[in-house]
Amino acid sequence: MLSKPIFRSFIILIAFGYSISPLLCQEDQQAFYIKSIYDYSLTKAKVFDRLSHLSENIGGRLTGSKNAEQAVEWTFSELKKLGVDSVWKQECMVPHWVRRSEATVEICGSNNQYISLNATSLGNSIGTSGELWEAEIIEVFGLDTLALLGEEKIKDKIVFFNRPLDPTQIHTGRAYGGASDQRTRGPAMAARFGAKAVLVRSLTTLIDDVPHTGVTVYDEDGIKIPGIAISTKDAETLSALIADGEKMKARISADCGMEEDKLSHNVVAEIRGSEFPDEIILVGGHLDSWDLAGGAHDDGAGCMHSIQVFETLLALGYKPKRTLRCVMYMNEENGLAGGKAYAKASNENNEFHLAAIESDLGGFTPRGFGCSASDEVFKKYLASFQSFEKFLDPYDLHLKAGGGGADIGPLKSQGGLLIGLRPDPQRYFDIHHTKNDHIGMVNKRELELGAAAMTSLVYLIDQFGL
């Protein structure tokens, strides 16, 4: 298919008697196609409207909740409306954690006056059955400190994990990764030494009053104790009081916990490839979110990016050579049941995902993509992947080693390339897992550009392979 401007270029070249390099012309054609992907994405895409609906009308989508099921039904119907070859719901059993009422934390020093902190229960955490528990606070900065202190110092205390994110990390994801063990494993580890409960400093470089939830993971068959996040500003206040020599205690309550597992679903849509139908290119995000807000950036954006990839390609009349899949994964936040179920079914069907692209770092301006693969094939794929940069550099997109996504991770053994969209990371952890992850924090153009970047990469991989 020749677009009008390409046709004109041909005429001009022929008229002036130039010898036409077929390669150059093909590359011109691809460049024009990417331009038309961007034009569509910035003028006609429904990605922002869809995200508004998902985030604000459906709202927070905790795995196992009614909202999550509503999101499954709605995305199923949206994908169906696009006129793809097939759409299906893929069953997966999911955990069903519920926050019955929000945690409370009050701290108190020698003056016996209780100060209320900004707090939220960690996902998967147990509560205090609504009772008030009180205990002395012990501050630590890392999991390894627990063993040094030992049961003697920790037993019956409330352990306060307060290691801040490293602000000198340019990529905030690395700063997050360097501090998140306190939240994911702090309660389990502190329980081993007899702690009563855990308070965790919220995982953000921002110093403010907003607590950040997120998953905690107990030891299987281990003792479970409540895990509660407090805001960074409150963590600083509490730490300063302790540093002043105050013996601080906390009075906490929380009502939350696991209920029966539930049946839930991934939503999968497919456009069958015309030349290499057995090579699958996947785009996806996760449909579940935390419950404190509508999960606009995490990960409504990634889901709506992925649907937009399909909408744009279909609207432009594109016929893929390879099979394209769009996957709305369930339960990334507190179990990854959807990611595992998808990979299991795919392996059982002897499928091969040539490339899987996940968007799960927000709807901010895209900076490029990162990739990973199994050791044997990584070098080969990286070179092919980075050869696309010439097409994407005009859009300020850069292709780097390193990246992927939690949901697509289980596909690694298939030997394809795992790719993560890299949106600008500076603002993501300001709002991550908080009440502020709503549509008001999303810039329409930035979101559209993310969808355009993903569509362009899918197009390039489909055209050239890897």
Place this chain on the structure above:
Amino acid sequence: MLSKPIFRSFIILIAFGYSISPLLCQEDQQAFYIKSIYDYSLTKAKVFDRLSHLSENIGGRLTGSKNAEQAVEWTFSELKKLGVDSVWKQECMVPHWVRRSEATVEICGSNNQYISLNATSLGNSIGTSGELWEAEIIEVFGLDTLALLGEEKIKDKIVFFNRPLDPTQIHTGRAYGGASDQRTRGPAMAARFGAKAVLVRSLTTLIDDVPHTGVTVYDEDGIKIPGIAISTKDAETLSALIADGEKMKARISADCGMEEDKLSHNVVAEIRGSEFPDEIILVGGHLDSWDLAGGAHDDGAGCMHSIQVFETLLALGYKPKRTLRCVMYMNEENGLAGGKAYAKASNENNEFHLAAIESDLGGFTPRGFGCSASDEVFKKYLASFQSFEKFLDPYDLHLKAGGGGADIGPLKSQGGLLIGLRPDPQRYFDIHHTKNDHIGMVNKRELELGAAAMTSLVYLIDQFGL
């Protein structure tokens, strides 16, 4: 000066008997230095606090206003406190435009009901002396339409320029550049055909209720008519009414205009170079802003970035080989008197600016730098400039041809390289020249990263030359 980690690297290399490539070691040293620039910028820099003070305590800094003079005094004292070699105020005569009271625009169709629009007078515009003027509206989409319509159709009308920004431009600056002639030249051109006044669609891709001011430029000795911007949403409403066949009229008022020129100042600070003192590397932004808000992004950010470059280098104990200048330019918005005065004085002193770096596109995450120069030297400089990318790529900074800045433009004839910081451009024109350009729209880390990027580039040019 060897930092501790470099020293350790040396020891390790020597201990293992590797032959040390001097070039590699030098590059390692530069990479380490840039890391220390980033570490300082992300943990100790005062750039955000300074911007808060400038934008919120001093406030909007219209050229010739008391606030602008206060900003001159304050930045002079801040630069002095840093302990630079010298700081001076450089005189320049500036225009003194005043907005005595905000413009009003009401539109009315056949139902004789007046609807009030969101409006603001354009900078440098005359008003209606506070009187209400009423006239029929004629909508046009470009300056060239005026000649086609001619005096017959335009005389005594209010011309409504309504060409939107092109949303398919990835770099919003280009979209702005493609529509801004309506604002800068619309009133002057419409006046030639006898128009009574001009309404201009605000220069943003965002559809909202916020009017954007900005300079308009009259013909010298030409007739002056009022120019008023209306919000994009109001422009769409008005255009839809006209498209419906309504004969629309507008009732406008505005009280604004030029007063006597005033004496004002650029603020210049210098750190003298130890090896090549006659090669100047300049960093700068413009201190004046529009009056509708504190000019946090435009261009408080650029000024505070530039001061931060000096603070960081001095705090790290850096002794530059070349002479470094930090310039707070006056009057970029409506005259460029400061930029011209600086270049004039520099030329009179036979100075040579090897590189001038301007930050005037906001305090958003930096994407890199763009550069320009006179034709003769551009190719040479571009190659040197882009050779720095290996140091800056870990910070996701990319170096491109094209760019510079209004204030540094007059230095072009000196034959050096003109460089513009390229912050992410997606949100800039959402708030540009509006009441929303305040500190609440600035992300601290993004601002700090801009300062770190500029400091790193100054360091690299100082180390390697061009």
